[in-house]
Amino acid sequence: MKEKMLVVLLTLMLAACTVVDLDANGNPIMPKDPHAQPGYRDQTPQQIAESSWASRVQQPAEKQALSWADMETKSHTVKTGGSASVFVRASGTVTAFDNSNERERSLTMTINGKPVKVLIGPVLRGNAIRDAAGFRFEEFTNQVQYAQLTKALNRHAVQQLPTVDASWVGKPAQALLAVSMGAGTVDDAVALQLQQGNP
Template structure:
């Protein structure tokens, strides 16, 4: 009787242990697919910079830019709060008249717009040499695997931004344009201005 009771107890314990086990799915390589930790920090270790730029464009760039953009005047005021030796990037909505189109370097074209009475050079690509979009969007280094991935995100975001722009040529000169921009400010001045959206016409 005693042996039978012990055997029954063992079977009961094994049944409980099996019931407590979670069945884990396997991926194509036969490795277990672990569920995401709900308390884990957001990260992009499993995505390429291009995938991050494309999947996050609407939520991290376009929508914040459209909803939170400063006016050009407010941006200029804010630039005076930037600490010496530092920089800060923000989204800005501005309107102005195009006074020049520079395509002397076919890969790094610029528009010059008169905004609030001042000439402003706006990068329109296809190569944009600026971190303005990445930094204005609030991407942080600790979201990424390493410095290389973080730096590559800048190029991916810039390439994606250029795809959103209309075809710009010399015919834009002399015409009013409404622009959504990513701007990098230094203390009391503007360093980089990158186009996110451009549309001919007055507001």
């Protein structure tokens, strides 16, 4: 009786096994887990920025951007000492162009009657783009890769911008921004798209 039970048990175990194909080196080819989340562990930060720009930055920014007024309202829901980042569409008049530090240039735009400093690089500070795009630390190998992604996304953003100089001052402009905000404050506004003219 025990032998019959053992045979039945072994038969069931074998039936549950999946035959796995082998590659040219005789190693098993494991099928992809259909529930696996996309990961970036084997990519450089630059590769991640380039491959995910359209799907995680550009398209969400264009479709889900808040108005400047809605962003200001939302900033008042941020807890004191906390921060949040969102995509924002804004228009206004350029009142200043600052290239005193050639690596960290900026425009000042009057948006809804208030002066707003818009960072245009080539070096951009802060995590506004990464955080507005919803990248999470768990998607990455370690803190270093996660931090390096910020720099890669910021570099990629600068490459999308037109040439901006003092000739923009006094003219209307439209901007698509990644904005990092605190409790009722705007900490960083980083340009993703800029163009002259009214909406």
